[in-house]
Amino acid sequence: MFEMPIINRELCNGCGLCLSVCECGALAIVGNIIRIVDTDECGYCTECEAVCPTGAIQCPYEIVIEESYEINPE
């Protein structure tokens, strides 16, 4: 399963800005709160996080060293 943006429901004020910036249908509004819709269409553009006025959406990155590089750095 794809990693998806994370919603902090306590911070979400239901303004819907993230919904309108999302081009892949990864977000839906249910009962005035944004919910994530699991979809492999989500390209993790992080626009929803950038546009959120309350910091309710997080798009965390895992930071890793490429395995092939670790084996043979040259």
Added chain:
Amino acid sequence: MAIEIELLKSVPYFSGLHPPELEAIKRHVFEQSAERNDMIVLEDEPAEAVYCVVSGAVKVFKTSVEGKEQILCIIRPGESFNDVSVFDAGPNPASAIAMTPVTLYGITRAAMEALLREYPAIANNVIKVLSKKVRHFVSLVEDLSFRHVTSRIAKLLLEYATNHAVQDEEPQARPKLTQQEMAAMVGTAREVVGRSLKALEESGAIRMDRHRIVITNKKVLEEASGVTE
């Protein structure tokens, strides 16, 4: 569509004005809509108006001759952009694009002059709005000019990747960072982090692989961070 008083109240320039005044102000304001990715304002073009976002979000940015983009700010409902051009009669200082479908209230230079004559209280609001913007831009200039943000982002990525090697931990336990957290950790704005990550990707040091930042060339990343063995 008619200008709505309730929405007009959310425009910072008209803060504190009473309904009868807002009713009179309506005739100086025009409504404009834009679809996602519509260019609303082009840098250096003659300015038509200051715009207040009623709904949606707008990205204000500058583009270099090489095509690199620097986001100046994201404008959300209740905020304005392209302000200075209506006060100094100069061209648009930056470009603005709709990030979502947007509704804007626009005020032309002539209308703003008339409003300031008729309602001097607006002048105080203008000062507050412009002061807030000056503070934001001074902070951004500081980040872009004096802080070597890219090298600090590079150092941060190296520390995270080295201290939390993939094989050591279960995927759920691996620490993750958002762009906002990276910004807070290196003392800059989120807008600057995005640009630094792009610069590091272009240098071949990292690859943005959806939700992963993959260090593809540790040596190049170390050089970017100023950490050399």
